[in-house]
Amino acid sequence: xxxxxxxxxxxxxxxPNVRNKNFEExxxxxxxxxxxxxxxxxxxxxxxxxxxxxxxxxKIPDFIGRIASGDFxxxxxxxxxxxxxxAICGRVCPQENQCEGKCVRAIKGESVAIGxxxxxxxxxxxxxxxxxxxxxxxxxxxxxVIGAGPAGLTCAGDLAKMGYDVTVFEAFHTPGGVxxxxxxxxxxxxxxxxxxIDFLSKLGVEIRTNSVVGRIVSIDELFEExxxxxxxxxxxxxxxxxxxxxxxxNGVYSANEFLTRINLMKAYKFPEYDTxxxxxxxxxxxxGGNVAMDAARSAKRLGAENVYIVYRxxxxxxxxxxxxxxxxxxxxxxxxxxxxxxxxxxxxEGGVSGMECIKMQLGEPDASGRRRPEKIENSEFVLNVxxxxxxxxxxxxxxxxxxxxxxxxxxxxxxxxxxxxxxTSIKGVYAGGDAVTGAATVILAMGSGKTAAKSIDExxxxxx
Amino acid sequence: xxxxxxxxxxxxxxxxMEIYAPAVAKKAKPGQFIILxxxxxxxxxxxxxxxFDSEKGTVTIIFQIVGKTTSVLNQLSEGExxxxxxxxxxxxxxxxxxxxxxVIGGGLGTAxxxxxAKALSKMGTEVHLIAGFRCRDLxxxxxxxxxxxxxxxxxxxxxxxxxxGFVTTALDKxxxxxxxxxxxVAIGPLMMMRAVCNMTKEKNIKTIVSMNPVMIDxxxxxxxxxxxxxxxxxxxxxxGPDFDGHQVDFEEAIRRSRMFKMxxxxxxxxxxxxxxxxxx
Numbered sequence: 001x002x003x004x005x006x007x008x009x010x011x012x013x014x015x016p017n018v019r020n021k022n023f024e025e026x027x028x029x030x031x032x033x034x035x036x037x038x039x040x041x042x043x044x045x046x047x048x049x050x051x052x053x054x055x056x057x058x059k060i061p062d063f064i065g066r067i068a069s070g071d072f073x074x075x076x077x078x079x080x081x082x083x084x085x086x087a088i089c090g091r092v093c094p095q096e097n098q099c100e101g102k103c104v105r106a107i108k109g110e111s112v113a114i115g116x117x118x119x120x121x122x123x124x125x126x127x128x129x130x131x132x133x134x135x136x137x138x139x140x141x142x143x144x145v146i147g148a149g150p151a152g153l154t155c156a157g158d159l160a161k162m163g164y165d166v167t168v169f170e171a172f173h174t175p176g177g178v179x180x181x182x183x184x185x186x187x188x189x190x191x192x193x194x195x196x197i198d199f200l201s202k203l204g205v206e207i208r209t210n211s212v213v214g215r216i217v218s219i220d221e222l223f224e225e226x227x228x229x230x231x232x233x234x235x236x237x238x239x240x241x242x243x244x245x246x247x248x249x250n251g252v253y254s255a256n257e258f259l260t261r262i263n264l265m266k267a268y269k270f271p272e273y274d275t276x277x278x279x280x281x282x283x284x285x286x287x288g289g290n291v292a293m294d295a296a297r298s299a300k301r302l303g304a305e306n307v308y309i310v311y312r313x314x315x316x317x318x319x320x321x322x323x324x325x326x327x328x329x330x331x332x333x334x335x336x337x338x339x340x341x342x343x344x345x346x347x348x349e350g351g352v353s354g355m356e357c358i359k360m361q362l363g364e365p366d367a368s369g370r371r372r373p374e375k376i377e378n379s380e381f382v383l384n385v386x387x388x389x390x391x392x393x394x395x396x397x398x399x400x401x402x403x404x405x406x407x408x409x410x411x412x413x414x415x416x417x418x419x420x421x422x423x424t425s426i427k428g429v430y431a432g433g434d435a436v437t438g439a440a441t442v443i444l445a446m447g448s449g450k451t452a453a454k455s456i457d458e459x460x461x462x463x464x
Numbered sequence: 465x466x467x468x469x470x471x472x473x474x475x476x477x478x479x480x481m482e483i484y485a486p487a488v489a490k491k492a493k494p495g496q497f498i499i500l501x502x503x504x505x506x507x508x509x510x511x512x513x514x515x516f517d518s519e520k521g522t523v524t525i526i527f528q529i530v531g532k533t534t535s536v537l538n539q540l541s542e543g544e545x546x547x548x549x550x551x552x553x554x555x556x557x558x559x560x561x562x563x564x565x566x567v568i569g570g571g572l573g574t575a576x577x578x579x580x581a582k583a584l585s586k587m588g589t590e591v592h593l594i595a596g597f598r599c600r601d602l603x604x605x606x607x608x609x610x611x612x613x614x615x616x617x618x619x620x621x622x623x624x625x626x627x628x629g630f631v632t633t634a635l636d637k638x639x640x641x642x643x644x645x646x647x648x649v650a651i652g653p654l655m656m657m658r659a660v661c662n663m664t665k666e667k668n669i670k671t672i673v674s675m676n677p678v679m680i681d682x683x684x685x686x687x688x689x690x691x692x693x694x695x696x697x698x699x700x701x702x703x704g705p706d707f708d709g710h711q712v713d714f715e716e717a718i719r720r721s722r723m724f725k726m727x728x729x730x731x732x733x734x735x736x737x738x739x740x741x742x743x744x
Contacts, residue, residue, distance in 0.1 A: 171683050173501055173508075173548040210550035212683055216487050237685035241697065248690060248697065248716055250723040257686035265507060265680065271734050274507040274532055275680075276727030350719030397684055399702065 003040035006109025011116050016330040020300045023185045023268055026327060027091075032072075035120040039067035041105060042112045049102035050114060055447035056082045060099055060114055067117055076125040079118060084157045085150065085446060087126060087192045090119025092183060092290075093443045094321045126195055133202045139163035141460050144227040146213045146400065149177020150442045151233030151433025153200060154449030155456075160203040162457050167227070169211040174264060177235055178434075179442070181264040182256075184294050186301070187324075190263075214403035219429060228463065229428045229456045232415060233449060236434035237397040241390055242286065246344030251280060251352040255291045255391035262298050280386030282306045284355055286341060287391035288318035289439075293325060295389045296333045307333045308383060312340040312360050312373040338362070338373065342380065344388055354382045396435045414438055422452035430456055466500075466549040469522055471542045474604040477529045478572060479538050480514070486521030488551045494583040495557030495674065495706050498523060499682040501548040502536050509533050510679045512576040512705070513552060523551070526575035526604070531728050532735040553682040554705050557672070559583055562646045564590040566638065567613070568631050568660055570652020571597060576674055577651040578605055578612070585612040592638060592645070593617070596631035596656070600624035632659050645669055650709060654718050661709035673709035675700045677720060691717050 012028040013019070019026050030038065042064040050060045059078050066075035079086045095101070095115040103111035125131055143159050145152045148170035156166045174180050179193045201207065213219065213234075222230055239254035241247050258277070261267040265275035283299040285292050288311035299307045309328065311318060314337050318325060329335070338360040347353035359379035362371035396413040408416040408425035415424055415431040422430040432448025434440055470482035488498060497512045515524035527534050540546070557580055559565075565584055569577030574595045585591050593613035597603050598621045610616045617638070619629040635648070648671040650660040657673045664671040677689040677700050684702040691698055694711035698704065 171550070172681065173550070210548050211487075212550060212553065215552055216491055216550075237681075237683065239685070239687045241687070243697075248692060248720065250720060254687040257680060257688045260680055260686050266505075270727065271731050273505045274731055276724050276731070278724065278727065350716075350722070399683060 002043055003037060005041060008041075008110045008113040008116070009034045009038040011113070016332070019186065020297070020331040023301055025189050026186050029123055030116055030120045032070075032124075035067050035072075035117060036070065038113050038117060039064045042068070043104060045104060049104070050099040050112075053098040053100075053102035055098065055443045056450060058083050058099075058118070063121065064112065064114070064117055067121065072121055072124045075121045079121060083446070084154050084450075085196050085442075086118050087122035088150070088179060088188060088196065089443055089446070090115050090117075090122055091188050091192075092321075092441075094441060096322050098443070126192070131199060133199075134161060136161060136204065137163050138165065138204075141165065142167070142227045143229050143231065143456060143460075144169065144222045145231045145233065147171075147177060147233040147235055147433075147435070148175030148197070148207055148209075149233055149235050149433060149445065150179060151235075151435075151445035151449040152177070152231065153197065154446040155231045155233060155432065155453045156205045157200050157203060158450055158453035159456060160200065160205045162453070164457075164460075166205045168205060168207045169213050169217070170207060170209045171212040172264065173209050175207045175209060181260045182291065182294070184259065184263055184298050186297065187294065212399070214399040219400070219404045219407075219426070223428065228460050229430065231422070231449070231452050231456065232400060232424070232429065232431040232435055233433045233445070234397055234400055234435045236394040236439040238395045238413070239390070240393045240395060242341060242392065244341060244343050246346060246352070247390070249344055249346055249352050250350050251278065251386055252344060252388045252390065255285075255287070255295050255389055256394065258295050258389045259291070259298065262302075268298075268302060277302065278387070279304050280352070282308075282385040283387040283389065284308045284310050284336075284341075284383055284385040285389045285391055286310050287393070288313065288320060289391065289393070290320045290324055292389075292391035293320045293328045293333075295391050297328055297331055299387070299389070300331050300333065304387070308336045308385065309333055310336045310339050310341060310355075310357065310383070312338065313370060314338055314362060317370045336383065340373065340375070341388075345382070347386075352386050352388060355385050355388060356380055356382050394434070394439045396438065400435075412438065420451070421455040422448060423455060428459065465545040465547060467545050468540055468542055471540075474526065475602050478526060478575075478602075478604055479529070480524060480526045480575075481537075482522040482524050483546060483549055484521055485523050485549050485551075486518075488549065489516045489518045489521050489523050492516040492518075492523060492552040493556035494559065494579040496552040496554045497682070497705060498525065498549055498551030499553060499679065500525075500537075500546055500550070502533060502540070503547050506536065506547070507533055508548070508680055508682070510553070510676065510682055510701070512674065512676070513579065514575045515579055515582075523549075526572065528572045532731040535732070535735060550682070554701060555703065557583070557649075557706050559587065559589070562587075562589045564592070564643070564645050566592045566594060566635060566643070566645045566648045568594045568635065568648065568650045568652070569596070570631055570650075570656035571602070572604075573652030573656070573674075574605055574609070576676075577649060578608060580649050580651075581609065582612040590614050592643065594619070594631050594634045594638070596620070596629075596634070596652070597625075598622065630659070631656060632663055635660065635663065639667065647672060649674075654714055654721060657709060657712075658714040658718075661712070661714070665710045671709040672706050673712060674705045675707060675712070675717065676705060677717065678723065691720070
């Protein structure tokens with residue numbers, strides 16, 4: 001008999017006024033008992049919609065059924081058939097728009113907590129420490145992967161399991177991409193990401209850090225070096241700015257800079273770590289996505305008194321995960337909605353003394369289907385801030401395009417790649433993740449890495 | 465890990481190191497830079513490539529000991545290793561098709577100007593090299609500079625080398641003597657580059673400067689190296705580090721260079737205190 005409770009089993013969390021002063025993980029995860037109780041809410045539908053909602057089609061009712069019967073190892077095996085990074089996805093996937101959004105239980109009450117259950121299983125396996133390295137028969141073919149983020153790591157892992165010699169080229173000194181530099185410790189502990197990367201090494205994947213493809217080696221040269229195919233997963237690293245007056249003042253950061261200093265360079269441990277970060281008393285974060293929430297919550301943890309999310313639409317249109325918005329509010333982030341900045345004000349010494357904003361209202365829906373924000377004339381006001389973080393999006397890094405002339409790209413910089421195969425305009429070169437789609441989600445990037453791995457395998461087999 | 469194959473003290477505060485990084489050496493071009501991280505808790509700092517030898521697989525860096533990172537780096541000896549060393553980054557200098565060029569280096573900037581002078585000289589360009597230092601004891605690379613230039617003028621602020629003046633006075637003099645330059649390359653402190661640009665703008669001589677702002681990734685990802693050039697925001701790490709000096713907003717660049725002054729001081733002080741304790 002299923003558990004008919006309308007609500008998800010609550011996941012223990014650090015209390016808001018405790019956690020907003022530390023960088024430890026906010027959500028603490030289910031116990032075995034909680035996981036079983038929640039798993040019993042699954043109705044095991046004959047025609048499970050949740051699987052369709054998952055970009056990598058995890059067999060959700062199957063793994064949840066195994067949790068309910070206490071077979072956690074079996075549950076892990078089911079998930080890992082299609083998802084190489086469950087500990088990460090359980091934490092950062094926008095489940096409400098994917099699997100959980102399709103769950104029949106959500107018609108009346110809350111959906112089954114699929115994300116929390118996935119996380120539980122992955123953490124259980126990690127703590128147990130007996131993740132099996134499959135036996136791999138090498139096939140003697142070499143593939144190069146550019147970028148050690150979610151797309152590249154997934155592609156590399158899948159190819160390695162098929163027997164390929166995979167080398168991943170990573171620009172930073174640490175692999176992981178956005179999982180390391182972007183998403184904060186309190187949402188995705190770096191130890192978990194490291195564990196997944198270590199597992200790839202066990203599969204025989206070689207990761208070369210400090211290697212900027214386009215500078216140290218070109219894609220043409222990779223082929224000359226004997227790689228038979230290349231996967232580009234270089235992400236969306238180019239930060240967008242508002243292009244308003246005062247944006248180059250000291251105290252204005254791109255979210256990329258702000259988060260990279262904190263997460264990758266560990267500026268939150270300054271001066272134990274050498275990279276500094278300066279947080280004022282009053283911080284405005286521009287944008288309504290997960291990156292904006294991460295920046296706002298980080299600012300709070302670094303001692304800011306007032307942290308504002310300044311967003312030009314209303315809360316309904318915010319692209320951030322619901323849970324992140326909820327957590328940000330609990331941690332006393334103030335939401336200044338239907339508001340757009342018009343200029344950042346100089347304090348006379350090159351720093352920020354305030355930000356002029358204008359109020360907005362929602363008009364007709366635009367191309368994205370969301371109602372278009374319009375200015376309300378003469379509604380300008382000044383928000384008292386001394387630090388501004390611009391988190392309005394990123395586009396693909398132009399470096400690879402610049403150094404690979406025959407690689408076709410969209411006007412806005414995205415690499416043109418076949419949705420079904422990941423194939424680009426160059427033979428043997430595949431692409432996926434944010435480098436193709438522009439800033440999207442970890443799971444979509446992983447899905448495209450998976451697709452490309454399959455295509456690359458078929459392509460190389462076809463060469464013989 | 466990247467091995468330090470040679471270390472040479474150029475003066476009290478300036479050190480040269482040759483680093484074994486064959487893949488970087490193979491691709492390096494004048495005007496490009498590397499980013500290094502000395503150890504696990506270290507920050508990433510950009511340093512211009514002062515020289516490279518693709519056969520030996522080495523890249524030469526020259527740095528001034530100004531803060532904690534450069535101080536820690538300077539404590540390493542030949543045979544020891546730097547944790548991370550990434551490059552070559554940035555767009556190489558455009559030096560083709562020039563007949564006569566004045567290359568100006570100020571202080572440590574001389575180390576960055578030197579590879580440009582060397583490359584120009586190799587291409588058959590007539591090179592006049594002007595280098596300015598605060599005093600005689602701080603003069604670096606004198607022999608190397610003379611080897612790659614048709615004329616070398618070294619000036620000191622205090623005149624202790626027998627030739628008192630600033631790089632601008634030296635340039636003024638060369639121009640007054642009738643020298644006509646296709647281009648001026650000015651590399652050094654922001655104030656110096658601004659002074660050179662103000663002068664050459666009046667005389668309508670194209671001037672290239674090399675900007676060296678704070679950076680993290682060096683691949684265009686963080687935007688912390690942004691500056692305004694010709695009214696547009698540019699990233700020094702990918703659009704530069706070379707820019708048309710007449711278009712650069714130096715006032716803004718100078719302000720931005722002070723962003724982390726307080727934190728840099730704190731880091732340096734804590735490091736010095738720690739060193740003192742160790743000595744005791």
